[in-house]
Amino acid sequence: DAKTTQPTSMDCAEGRAANLPCNHSTISGNEYVYWYRQIHSQGPQYIIHGLKNNETNEMASLIITEDRKSSTLILPHATLRDTAVYYCIVRVAAAGNKLTFGGGTRVLVKP
Amino acid sequence: GAVVSQHPSRVICKSGTSVKIECRSLDFQATTMFWYRQFPKQSLMLMATSNEGSKATYEQGVEKDKFLINHASLTLSTLTVTSAHPEDSSFYICSAYSTSGVYEQYFGPGTRLTVT
Numbered sequence: 001d002a003k004t005t006q007p008t009s010m011d012c013a014e015g016r017a018a019n020l021p022c023n024h025s026t027i028s029g030n031e032y033v034y035w036y037r038q039i040h041s042q043g044p045q046y047i048i049h050g051l052k053n054n055e056t057n058e059m060a061s062l063i064i065t066e067d068r069k070s071s072t073l074i075l076p077h078a079t080l081r082d083t084a085v086y087y088c089i090v091r092v093a094a095a096g097n098k099l100t101f102g103g104g105t106r107v108l109v110k111p
Numbered sequence: 112g113a114v115v116s117q118h119p120s121r122v123i124c125k126s127g128t129s130v131k132i133e134c135r136s137l138d139f140q141a142t143t144m145f146w147y148r149q150f151p152k153q154s155l156m157l158m159a160t161s162n163e164g165s166k167a168t169y170e171q172g173v174e175k176d177k178f179l180i181n182h183a184s185l186t187l188s189t190l191t192v193t194s195a196h197p198e199d200s201s202f203y204i205c206s207a208y209s210t211s212g213v214y215e216q217y218f219g220p221g222t223r224l225t226v227t
Contacts, residue, residue: 043219098157099206101155
């Protein structure tokens with residue numbers, strides 16, 4: 001699986017949009033970008049995934065650059081409950097494929 | 112989304128004893144489940160891949176005789192920590208992927224193991 005690079009930490013203001021970047025310059029054509037988050041002392045939570053088109057769901061939006069070498073997860077209106085570690089992972093979407101977690105970005109939403 | 116449960120949520124055991132952790136997929140069948148371990152302030156580390164009806168595949172450095180994995184049905188995988196020691200104290204998390212989407216994985220809430 002391709003390696004990803006994320007900032008170690010970031011702060012954002014409650015009610016504002018939070019933009020979380022991820023670099024994956026060695027991504028292969030058949031690798032998807034997945035985002036998960038882990039709130040303290042809980043199991044990771046799936047957020048969103050995409051291949052090359054931008055994606056949106058009830059939790060977030062995922063913007064993937066045209067060359068697919070980077071992406072941005074957008075939390076449109078951050079709340080205090082969005083404080084968590086956010087992980088960007090790229091991998092082939094296939095049965096049995098494991099997820100490899102990097103360090104992630106520790107996001108602190110401040111009132 | 113798909114739901115994965117774990118039991119117990121936290122357990123304290125004495126050094127030298129064994130403890131079993133259950134992972135269940137509640138609303139879908141999972142032929143493959145994964146077990147992770149997480150130490151404080153660290154990321155998740157994959158321990159093993161659990162395959163229904165066959166032997167688990169362990170990651171390098173994980174002792175298969177110490178961490179016994181059984182995946183006897185399409186909705187249940189168990190991890191047994193044998194002869195536990197204080198250094199086995201950790202947060203253990205399981206996951207399973209749903210085949211309804213693009214193989215996104217769903218995680219259990221985790222089990223906090225403390226060995227005294």
